[in-house]
Structures are given as structure tokens and as C-alpha cells.
Amino acid sequence: MPKISAPTVAEHRATQRAALISAGEAVLVESGLAGVTPRSVCERAGLGRSSFYAYFPTKDDLLVAIAIDAIERWDVDIERELADAEPGLDELRRFVDATMAMTAEGRHKIAGALREADLSPSSFDDLMVLHDALLRPVVRVLEHLGVSTAGSAVMLVQGVLGAGIQLVSHGRDHRVVADDVYRLLVDGIA
Structure with missing residues (x-):
């Protein structure tokens, strides 16, 4: 079972989701739409690529x-x-x-x-x-x-x-x- 980095699972999920949104925004502004990929966003957020799909089914x-x-x-x-x-x-x-x-x-x-x-x-x-x-x-x-x-x-x-x-x-x-x-x-x- 993965470790959570917040007091509750809900807070952990909210933090992870927010990190992906923030990373996605940064990649979008820096590299444009084509630069926004699950890999680039997860790398920027410091998360494993599978995390992307746990929060966002699609780009x-x-x-x-x-x-x-x-x-x-x-x-x-x-x-x-x-x-x-x-x-x-x-x-x-x-x-x-x-x-x-x-x-x-x-x-x-x-x-x-x-x-x-x-x-x-x-x-x-x-x-x-x-x-x-x-x-x-x-x-x-x-x-x-x-x-x-x-x-x-x-x-x-x-x-x-x-x-x-x-x-x-x-x-x-x-x-x-x-x-x-x-x-x-x-x-x-x-």
C-alpha cells in the first residue's frame, strides 16, 4: 500500500491532485499544449506516471x-x-x-x-x-x-x-x- 503524505487519505489525494494541476499549468505555460503529457506533468510534480491516471482519466x-x-x-x-x-x-x-x-x-x-x-x-x-x-x-x-x-x-x-x-x-x-x-x-x- 502506498504511503500517504497527509493526515488523511482525502487530504493526501487533494494534495496530489493539486500538485498535478500546478505542474500541468507550469508545463502548459512553458511548453504549450503539446508539452502537456502524463509523463511531463508527473515528472514536474515529482510523482509516478500512474498517479496521473488516478486523478485524470485523460489529458x-x-x-x-x-x-x-x-x-x-x-x-x-x-x-x-x-x-x-x-x-x-x-x-x-x-x-x-x-x-x-x-x-x-x-x-x-x-x-x-x-x-x-x-x-x-x-x-x-x-x-x-x-x-x-x-x-x-x-x-x-x-x-x-x-x-x-x-x-x-x-x-x-x-x-x-x-x-x-x-x-x-x-x-x-x-x-x-x-x-x-x-x-x-x-x-x-x-
Whole structure:
């Protein structure tokens, strides 16, 4: 029987699973989608290759777990940034700044790498539900600004944020991009 490295079997399994997700994320960011294999992930995690299949039946299952973990961390960090913001423009500013800063830290690279994955339709749908949950702060900010969220405003704001993310991902200074995105959202084009 294998030795467990935690007080309980459940804690041991949670630790092992977390180690595989963390290792998988590191391999994904460093080597891209093709580099994520059971062997590379287990080597990075310091676990035997059979451990992979005890937690993830397929590579897709690991990729979905990596995405869920990244989305949940992103959401927690955005909420932390907005926790004491004044509703309205201060909240919008902090949201834009945090989004661009987190992108500059490389936290959006996971999404880019996962776009290349040919995930099963159900896995992709699960990720889209989680990704859509990331729009909650946008909806809240717009509501605090008195903007109707029933129409296209949320998606238009998301589009501007997405363009900012692309600029930062391609090397533009995140502070300059955040200023431009904020100004565009507040003042519009003219």
C-alpha cells in the first residue's frame, strides 16, 4: 500500500491532485499544449506516471482542471481588488487595472494555450460557463454606473477588455493599456 503524505487519505489525494494541476499549468505555460503529457506533468510534480491516471482519466480532464483552477483564482483576485472600491467609476478603474496587471503577470497565458486544445464539447461548454462567470464583475460595475446590462453593453465592455488583454499579451505596458481601456470605456471614441 502506498504511503500517504497527509493526515488523511482525502487530504493526501487533494494534495496530489493539486500538485498535478500546478505542474500541468507550469508545463502548459512553458511548453504549450503539446508539452502537456502524463509523463511531463508527473515528472514536474515529482510523482509516478500512474498517479496521473488516478486523478485524470485523460489529458482533457487535466486541461479542464487547469482552466477551472486558473479561472477560480482570477475571480478571487478580481473580487479582492474590488472589495473596498467605491461603486461606479472607482470600481471600473480598479477592475480594468487589475485585469491588465494580471495579464501582464502572465495569468492570461493559460487561456491562450487552452484555446488550441481540441476539448470535447461538454468540456468546452463547462469552461464557457465558468468563463461567463468572470463577467459578473463587469455586470456589477455597469449596474453601479446605471448602464443597462440587458443589451449588448456587457459584451462590448468585454470586447474592449479583450482587446486590452491582447495588447498587454503582445508586450504593451499594462498601465498604458489600462489607461486607454478605462478612457475608452468612460468617454467612448469621441
